[in-house]
Amino acid sequence: MDKKFDNSFVNLREEANGRVSVRLQPNVLNKSDSEQYYGRVTRVTYSNQNLLDMVAEELPDMSIGRITDVMTAYTAVLQRALANGCACKFGTLGTFYIASRGTTESTSGKTGLKIKFSPEKALHDVVQRIEIAESKYAAPQIMVDSMTDITRNVSDGVLKSGTSVSIRGNNLRIGGTESGVWCAPVDEEENIMGDASGWKKVAEDFFLNTSKNLIFALPEGLEADTKYRFVLRTRRIGYSKHERKDILQAVTPAFTVLEE
Numbered sequence: 001m002d003k004k005f006d007n008s009f010v011n012l013r014e015e016a017n018g019r020v021s022v023r024l025q026p027n028v029l030n031k032s033d034s035e036q037y038y039g040r041v042t043r044v045t046y047s048n049q050n051l052l053d054m055v056a057e058e059l060p061d062m063s064i065g066r067i068t069d070v071m072t073a074y075t076a077v078l079q080r081a082l083a084n085g086c087a088c089k090f091g092t093l094g095t096f097y098i099a100s101r102g103t104t105e106s107t108s109g110k111t112g113l114k115i116k117f118s119p120e121k122a123l124h125d126v127v128q129r130i131e132i133a134e135s136k137y138a139a140p141q142i143m144v145d146s147m148t149d150i151t152r153n154v155s156d157g158v159l160k161s162g163t164s165v166s167i168r169g170n171n172l173r174i175g176g177t178e179s180g181v182w183c184a185p186v187d188e189e190e191n192i193m194g195d196a197s198g199w200k201k202v203a204e205d206f207f208l209n210t211s212k213n214l215i216f217a218l219p220e221g222l223e224a225d226t227k228y229r230f231v232l233r234t235r236r237i238g239y240s241k242h243e244r245k246d247i248l249q250a251v252t253p254a255f256t257v258l259e260e
Contacts, residue, residue, distance in 0.1 A: 022040065024136065096115060098115060099115075143250070147230070163218055167232075172210070176236050185223075202216050222257045233247050
């Protein structure tokens with residue numbers, strides 16, 4: 001088959017073309033009064049097949065099978081050398097080496113080990129030629145995907161009095177100052193009425209409190225055949241132990257309380 005019609009390689013080089021996008025996120029370790037953000041680069045990733053086909057283009061007189069054999073052998077030799085405790089210089093790109101990881105409580109103790117890579121000037125120069133095409137900040141949000149009455153194992157917008165509730169979504173973990181879950185009554189248009197001072201707060205000893213799933217008991221004292229919404233507030237994101245300066249809030253769809 002003519003190489004230019006071979007779909008085994010998706011040519012992404014022009015799409016990348018020395019441009020990356022950066023997503024900004026708040027620096028929760030920042031102790032100053034001013035806001036600070038760090039960036040995470042979103043990028044195109046070449047597969048092993050992508051790289052093999054690109055090497056084949058650089059070496060047109062070699063078959064793709066032969067190139068694969070050489071790269072496989074090189075990988076095996078590199079792993080064997082590192083396993084023997086040696087550092088391995090990868091041409092002009094940089095050096096793979098073994099480094100210490102973690103700490104020990106004894107002067108005769110042993111730390112863990114990890115593999116690191118130290119780039120040479122050739123790789124550092126490549127970075128200088130890359131353009132940041134886009135840099136944007138996406139504020140974190142609490143996302144609610146589903147709300148289930150565990151006793152009946154259904155998600156029909158009805159919660160049985162005295163039951164346990166499972167809420168699934170993202171960034172759900174509750175923690176930090178002024179955080180919690182409240183049952184807020186709603187009007188006929190399902191708009192929340194009043195404020196937290198008049199809402200029923202869910203007990204903070206959740207059965208499960210993770211970023212993806214909250215499980216807790218429905219608080220006592222809710223009126224039967226009355227509609228409510230859960231109001232979720234937290235200063236924790238993911239598994240971070242640090243509190244956000246700003247509190248996140250989300251409101252679930254309305255639900256009706258069913259008598260036992």
